[in-house]
Amino acid sequence: MNNKAQVMDFVRTPDARFDRLLDYPFDPHYVELDGLRMHYVDEGPSDANPVLMMHGEPSWSYLYRHMIPVCAAAGHRVIAPDLIGFGKSDKPTSIGDYSYQRHMEWMQLFIDKLELNNITLVCQDWGSLLGLRLAAENPDRFRAIVVGNGMLPTGDQKTPPAFNLWKNFALHSPWFPIGRIINVGSFRKLSPDELRAYDAPFPSKKYKAGARAFPRLVPVRPDDPASEANRKAWHVLECWEKPFLTTFSNGDPITRGGDAYMQKRIPGAKDQPHVTLKGGHFLQEDSPVPFARAINTLISTLP
Structure with missing residues (x-):
């Protein structure tokens, strides 16, 4: 990786x-x-196989707060990073400093520095765009994948209208209230304390470049800069024989149908105990314990 990050203007x-x-x-x-500096939660036995919980847009590891203890109590080492630009991690202040490839490089460095192996990936939203690529590019380091409300787009499919509206809002709206966005994407109403927690990483608009950047980085055209790398990742996933579990919710207009698509296309999804959970886009808010139990059940079947 180059040294461009060292000259980025960032805030902490x-x-x-x-x-x-x-x-x-x-x-x-x-x-x-x-x-x-990237922040991460690390709970459970340090010598256990890791469960890597990757958040998406515009959340942070707080999203997994009710799932982390359930999986850690089952004897797993749970690692939940805050992506660069989110949570307690450093935040470059220019939208142009964020790219799909740069996020991939940051995550590759992360698993390299922590020397993570035998990983069970848990991912949602942008956590899936990054996590599924990460697993496909490091297949020997991952032993299972769990996807809830996520996908690995290549730009070859039609984009849902709801996503186009979201992208335009993220890029152009002068008002970008992180907590309220997550509240709208959940079935249940978040409390004032929960809204405060989601807003905590972003004291001002200067801290929100990463959150605003993500929607524009999703490949929506076949010639997108990330499309070819994602197609190559799909070639790996189409041969993926390790357990692949979907835990989508019943109320997400953006990723609806993605679970059936992946179950059909990925060999490791065959005969897995796929579940449909109650919730909106942020199913970790609506069904955290059933989500975590589905992960634990899957891991209990692994050699």
């Missing part, structure tokens, strides 16, 4: 913003990735 959210967050008692952990 003050620690005080994260004081006394509701249901988020986890100790912070950090790793440096090419001059930027």
Whole structure:
């Protein structure tokens, strides 16, 4: 990886913003990735096989707060990073500093530095765009995949109208309220403390470049810069024999139907105990315990 990150203008959210967050008692952990600091949660036995929980847009590891203890209590090492630009991780201030490939490089460095192997991937939203590529490019390091409300687009499929509206809003709206966005994407109503927690990483608009950038980075054309790499990842996934579980929700207009598509296309999805959970786009808010139990059940069947 090059040294461009070292000359990026970035901001670091003050620690005080994260004081006394509701249901988020986890100790912070950090790793440096090419001059930027990435935060991650690391719970459960340190010598256990890792469960890598990857969040999407515009959330952070707080999204998994009710799932982390359930999986850790089952004896798994749960690692939930905050992507660069989100949560407690550093945040480059220019939208142009974010690209699909750069996020991939950051995540590759992350699993390399933590020396993660025998990984069970859990991913949703942009966590899937990054996580599925990561697994396809490091197949020997992953032993199972769980996808909820996520996909690996190549730009060869039609984009849902709901996504186009979302992309335009993210790029052009002067008002970008992170907590309220997550509230709208959930079935249940988030409490004021939960809204505060989701807003905590973003004290001002200067901190939101990464959150605004993600929708425009989704491949929506066959000639998108990320399309070819994603097609290559699909070639790997089409031969993926390891367990592949879908845990989509019943109320997400953006990823609806993606579970059936992946079950048909990925060999490892055959005969798995796929579940449909109650919830909106952010199913971790609506069905966190059933989601976590589905992960634990899958892992219990692994050699």
